[in-house]
Amino acid sequence: MSCLEGPTHPVPDFLTGETRTFNAAEAMRPRAPGAVPAEARNGGRVRAQDVRPVGTYLPNDNVLTPNMRSPEYVQMSTAAAITLGIMNGYMHRTSCTRCLNLLLTYPEGCRANCAYCGLARHREAERNYADRNFIRVDWPAVPYDQVIDIVASGGDGGRFHRMCISMITHPRSDQDTRIVLRKWVERIRHVPVSILSNPTTMTRLDVQELKDLGAEIFTVALDAANPVIFDRTRGRGVQSPHSWDKYWEILLAAAEIFGPERFGAHLIVGMGESDHDVLSQVQRIRDLGGHSHLFAFFPEQGSLMDHLPPAPRPQWRRIQLARYLIDYRSHSLQRMRFDERGQLVDFGLPQDEVDAIIDAGVAFRTSGCPGKEAADVSACDRPYGDSPPRDIASYPFKLDRRDIRHVRGQLRRGLPK
Ligand code: SF4
Numbered sequence: 001m002s003c004l005e006g007p008t009h010p011v012p013d014f015l016t017g018e019t020r021t022f023n024a025a026e027a028m029r030p031r032a033p034g035a036v037p038a039e040a041r042n043g044g045r046v047r048a049q050d051v052r053p054v055g056t057y058l059p060n061d062n063v064l065t066p067n068m069r070s071p072e073y074v075q076m077s078t079a080a081a082i083t084l085g086i087m088n089g090y091m092h093r094t095s096c097t098r099c100l101n102l103l104l105t106y107p108e109g110c111r112a113n114c115a116y117c118g119l120a121r122h123r124e125a126e127r128n129y130a131d132r133n134f135i136r137v138d139w140p141a142v143p144y145d146q147v148i149d150i151v152a153s154g155g156d157g158g159r160f161h162r163m164c165i166s167m168i169t170h171p172r173s174d175q176d177t178r179i180v181l182r183k184w185v186e187r188i189r190h191v192p193v194s195i196l197s198n199p200t201t202m203t204r205l206d207v208q209e210l211k212d213l214g215a216e217i218f219t220v221a222l223d224a225a226n227p228v229i230f231d232r233t234r235g236r237g238v239q240s241p242h243s244w245d246k247y248w249e250i251l252l253a254a255a256e257i258f259g260p261e262r263f264g265a266h267l268i269v270g271m272g273e274s275d276h277d278v279l280s281q282v283q284r285i286r287d288l289g290g291h292s293h294l295f296a297f298f299p300e301q302g303s304l305m306d307h308l309p310p311a312p313r314p315q316w317r318r319i320q321l322a323r324y325l326i327d328y329r330s331h332s333l334q335r336m337r338f339d340e341r342g343q344l345v346d347f348g349l350p351q352d353e354v355d356a357i358i359d360a361g362v363a364f365r366t367s368g369c370p371g372k373e374a375a376d377v378s379a380c381d382r383p384y385g386d387s388p389p390r391d392i393a394s395y396p397f398k399l400d401r402r403d404i405r406h407v408r409g410q411l412r413r414g415l416p417k
Contacts, residue, residue, distance in 0.1 A: 161371030260289030270311025274342025314414025321389025
């Protein structure tokens, strides 16, 4: 599959994203999850068919989905599969990803039901787990030993700067994450590992064990920027098990155990929060020593929010810039100004300083755990994970002068005249 593809269904209200300045909370309500037929629950179809996996499985290949389980099998992003040479494909303006994003896989799938996520439990009604789209792309399943063999023998050409294990919510994911991590660090020293954790099933001791086993960075996908939106999109609002307090408990444990520059949190912009909500989380995480990794809300096909508009570009650009100032330029939320709705109206810096940072372009690249390029450049570049190539939200490559001009125009539309 090519990352040049546009979305496979019409994205609602896409073009007005240029003129809207934020997504209002009242408008961003998920659909209620529907009923799942009894035979499809808990991976029932895949377990009943019990097809033995052979080699790489490409999603939607019109074959019965095999019974694949971690740690023997892992799924990986389309970009990682192209970089690893497991799939053919072309990515718009970039030839590879620097992060090998792995996803634990089970026929039962993720048992959570997050409203914006393509992997959510309610989707078992229509799609087997290994066939679901996630952050806009397919995730092929590959024998894990084959992945390790390719990277250990240099088959990736040194292109991976980081590996990341996404845990998902499943009763086996804690123990299988430890196995996947241990096997990696035993054979591969030059590619550090990040953990994208599942706080709901974890204790502080689990966080410590992952550190002791050799994980370098620990991240928590907080995703929602305030407790109300969290509960609405990942908690009781959609029959999902997560809680804001539990996520913060594990994030605080990670801050202590992994230490400064070695932990972070994901935040999605455009789910109905105010700018102040997002940036106060960014500041809190920075005060603890960590970094925030931003995602622009995108209506993932098949999710409970696929009828809603993506993050408006004016809102997204000002949050990207403000987050970069807090995370990498020692700026602070206290020096920024917000209006009565909590919308950012002033960065609190002289215009020539703001201009220099915009011109450098780094603030608008994909944010995530660093690679080998620079501390403020993410290895996890997730090509087109939060937008189609025709309207890039997170740039997975260095911006050129035309890109900077485009971003400037979007920023201008989101700030007071
Ligand atoms: S826990 Fe993660 S993978 Fe599972 S539904 Fe929520 S966002 Fe998706």
